[in-house]
Amino acid sequence: MSRNAKINTLLVVLVAALAVLPLVLGLGDHKKEPFTGADAQAETAITEIDPDYKPWFSPLYEPPSGEIESALFALQAAIGAGVLAYYFGLRRGRRQGELRAQAQQDADGAESGAGVSAAQGD
Incomplete structure (x- = not known):
């Protein structure tokens, strides 16, 4: 196997590990809702700090799912x-x-x- 092929194989393995390890090890706070984004996590944190908080704008388009x-x-x-x-x-x-x-x-x-x-x- 050439040097470039070895490097490419190693990179593919590293990318796969980065994708799979968090799911296998259960890293992150995904017990309530899996795969939430930073926006949803920020909204949760703000609501915990100030329950009466009202956003000062709303999204232009809200996807159905x-x-x-x-x-x-x-x-x-x-x-x-x-x-x-x-x-x-x-x-x-x-x-x-x-x-x-x-x-x-x-x-x-x-x-x-x-x-x-x-x-x-x-």
Whole structure:
């Protein structure tokens, strides 16, 4: 197995462990409601501190279920990752194009310089 394959396998195992271990070990406070987000946990904490608290705004759109809310959040994350990947890919492609153009100019300059010195020697 090549070095890159070993590294990739190790990374996949680490990611799987990060995903599975909290579920297996029961880490986190998910006894009341599993997989609650930070918003729900913050709301619970605020209600415990001040039971009369009234939010000063309401959401623009309230999804009909938690699954739809999770799907929309995942879609938002995927779109953001796609935009970032496009941006960094575009930057890398432009940089490689500039390096190729510079190398081509250097090669053309070396060829023309060799031709000039050969012509001067005649």
